[in-house]
Each structure stands twice: as C-alpha cells, then as structure tokens.
Amino acid sequence: MQSQGDKPRGDSRVDLRTAAMQVVRSLTEAGNIAYFAGGCVRDRLMGLEPTDYDIATDARPDAVGKLFRKSQHVGESFGVMLVSSMGHQIQVAAFRTEGVYSDGRHPDTVAYSDARHDAQRRDFTINGLFENPLTGELIDFVGGQADLKAKLIRAIGDPHARLREDRLRMLRAVRFSARFGFAIDAATSEAIRAGADDLPGVSPERIGQEVKQMLSDRNRAVAAMELQTLGLDQAVLREPHQAAAPNRLGRLPPDVAYPTALAAWLLDRHEDADADVTARARRWSAALLLSNADQTAMSRCLDVYETLLRGSWPQLRVAKQKRLAAGGEFDEALLLLQATDPQAWVRIRREVSVLAESDLAPPALIGGHDLIALGLPRGPLFKRVLDAVYDAQLEGTVREKAAALALAKTISLTAEGGSPDT
Numbered sequence: 051m052q053s054q055g056d057k058p059r060g061d062s063r064v065d066l067r068t069a070a071m072q073v074v075r076s077l078t079e080a081g082n083i084a085y086f087a088g089g090c091v092r093d094r095l096m097g098l099e100p101t102d103y104d105i106a107t108d109a110r111p112d113a114v115g116k117l118f119r120k121s122q123h124v125g126e127s128f129g130v131m132l133v134s135s136m137g138h139q140i141q142v143a144a145f146r147t148e149g150v151y152s153d154g155r156h157p158d159t160v161a162y163s164d165a166r167h168d169a170q171r172r173d174f175t176i177n178g179l180f181e182n183p184l185t186g187e188l189i190d191f192v193g194g195q196a197d198l199k200a201k202l203i204r205a206i207g208d209p210h211a212r213l214r215e216d217r218l219r220m221l222r223a224v225r226f227s228a229r230f231g232f233a234i235d236a237a238t239s240e241a242i243r244a245g246a247d248d249l250p251g252v253s254p255e256r257i258g259q260e261v262k263q264m265l266s267d268r269n270r271a272v273a274a275m276e277l278q279t280l281g282l283d284q285a286v287l288r289e290p291h292q293a294a295a296p297n298r299l300g301r302l303p304p305d306v307a308y309p310t311a312l313a314a315w316l317l318d319r320h321e322d323a324d325a326d327v328t329a330r331a332r333r334w335s336a337a338l339l340l341s342n343a344d345q346t347a348m349s350r351c352l353d354v355y356e357t358l359l360r361g362s363w364p365q366l367r368v369a370k371q372k373r374l375a376a377g378g379e380f381d382e383a384l385l386l387l388q389a390t391d392p393q394a395w396v397r398i399r400r401e402v403s404v405l406a407e408s409d410l411a412p413p414a415l416i417g418g419h420d421l422i423a424l425g426l427p428r429g430p431l432f433k434r435v436l437d438a439v440y441d442a443q444l445e446g447t448v449r450e451k452a453a454a455l456a457l458a459k460t461i462s463l464t465a466e467g468g469s470p471d472t
Contacts (some may be wrong), residue, residue, distance in 0.1 A: 063328050070103035073118070074310035077142075078184060080117055082109040082404045084190060085165065085180035087143070092176050095188075095198055096230070105142045106168055106180060114142050128160055147171055148215075166191045169259040173212060174226065174238075175204045189236040201232040209241035215268045217252050220245060220282060221260040228264060228273035232282075249285035253297060257286055258338035265311040271300030274315050283349045288337040289330075301389035309347035311354070312338075316348075327352055327436045347379060354383035358398055359390065368405065369441035376404045414440050415454035424455065435461050 078086035120134035129144030264273035
C-alpha cells in the first residue's frame, strides 16, 4: 500500500517545509514519534529560512523504508534514510546514542535510543532542538532556546568531550559564531584552545570545506579573527600563528568569490612579510586541499593584484594593459586593490574605462587559417605571429584585415631570417 508520503505530486511549487511536514505526518499516522531536528528548528526560531529539513524519529530504518516507497539508505550504520516527498529529498534519522569516537571523527558504536539521548549526543545546544511541526511544540532537552536568546554557542554537556568526539566541531563553532553573530561561551572556547593542536588529525578536505563556508559568508572577517584568536589558524593553514587583523577581508563585498577572500586573508597575514606571497598561496592550497580551479584563481588574483599595486601597471604597453583588464581575475584583483588602496583603485578604474572605449578584447582580425593561407607552417611561430598581430590590433596600429595580414607576413619572414621584400 502506498503511503501518504508517496502520493503523486505534480506541483513542483510545493515548498520544502510542506514536503518535510508530509513525512512527519506519515510517520506520526503510522504510530511513530517524528520531529524536525537541528538546524531547521534553529533557523526558524531565528527568523531564517531553512535550506534543508532533517527529521528525527523512533522509527527504525526498515520501518521507514516500508512506509516510504521512494526512500534509500544513506547512512545505514547510523540509521539514516533519504525520503522523497513532493519532489524534495528529506533526511530521516532514527533517534540514537553514540559510543566512543576513537578516530576523533566517527563513533565506534551506535545504538537506537529516544529523543532525549539523541539531543544529548549532538554538538551545540542551538542545534539540539526538536519541533513537532504538526502541533508547533518545541522539545528542548539541552537549553538551546535559552542560548538562542542569549546569542551563545555552547557545547552540549562537557565541551572537552564533545570536541574530542569530533574535532571538526571546533571549526563549526567558529562558523556558527561568525554567521549568526553569537559569542562562544567561555567553557567551549577554553576547550577549543585546549584541543586546537588536535585539529590536524582531521582531513584537509573537511577542514577546507569548513573554511570555504566561513569565507563565503558576509561575516568572513569575524570568522578569520575568531580562528586566529582561538589558535586554530596554525592548524588550519599549517603555518605559525598570526594575530593580524583581517582588514582587507572585512572590506570585500558580501558576495565575493572564495578564492578572492582567501587571497585577501593571505595578504592581511603576510603582505608585509619577506616570504613570497605566491609560495604561501601554494602552501595554503595544499593545506586546504583547494580544487585546481580555486588554486589557479587565487594565485592569478594575487599576481594581477601585485601588478596593479606595485607600480608596474603604468609602465605596461596598452596591449598588455588591455589583455590584463580583459582577463578572468582582473575584477577580483581590483577588489583586493580597493580594499588596500582606494585611491589607486579609483585611478586604475578610470584608466580601464578609457581603454574600454576602444574595446578591451575585440575579435582578432586574423586567425590560424589566415596564416596557413599565407603558407606559414604550423608550429611555435604560429602563436608568436598571432600574438604580435593581435597586440598591434589592441594598440590601434592595425585596424584592417589587410594590414594585419601584411604585418603577419612581415613578422614571419623576419623570424625565419628572410627579407620582408621577397
């Protein structure tokens, strides 16, 4: 028999909360306890729109699978199922307790339990709340409502034990603190400082994911300062502790790209140091396990920024300036410059506006097929000729295809040792 949660739904406009409530309703009508759990409850109480809904229940995974035809195990050892409801995917987890975390990341044992014990095994009080969406009842075994009102991040139970269980929780505390503008309570802060040296035991990938979430948030500078204050920066970035204020980071626009935010934080910490910024960027990339795309974007952004700030920009030929201004990371480098030297930023923006009047990246007058028609064999000379002709086009000394072809012929003959007049 098909459950209510499996009724066909053709309306894709059904919101996520409604879909999640349907899962709770189906579980409840089958005789189970079912609550919204964790972040979705926290966010609603704070007036935020939850981006996902987790459901905690006393129903075992097999029972959930029988009740919802469109469901699958996603964490079988933890009693977690993914249920399809009204076009949305809802995570449904059985109430559980957890044993010792020998690896500082995952529990050695898991046992099914009740709502109270499930709440007590979670990380922070604000994430330990339950809600019955059918009645509006809030179920709070850990003091989460009081800490929400006090704007406080507090570990559930013994903070040292909570953080030893999962060392990534140290970074999560910082992320929640910065995101919501909450303070971290004294006992939890002390436990973080005491456990900071254990953070390198967490995989760089997981650390990198947490840092990316922090620096992708508008309160990124607060997160960076908190990491430094708590002594986590040394473990996160694998370099000596720094207390430098993240000023550039705080001046970036809210929606800035992650690689640009990383570049700003790196400059805040190291621009005045003797060490090569490029070399430090490579080390940060390794420490945070950046993707190739993010690593390239950060390095390129820093390179262009150095060109703009250190005074070499005015000495560049027009063609080089146009190529640079049309490049992928130029606008990101300008954001770094704006955060560092607003006057220089205004001047260069004006200069780029003037350059743009004659097009920063016009279509090339000639291409490879034109060089083949001239009898030029394919090889390294191809690129040299095309680059030189395009530079002349950018400079404005070549404006027509005929002139571009003539210049290409001259350059190729000169490079081959011939005479332009032959």
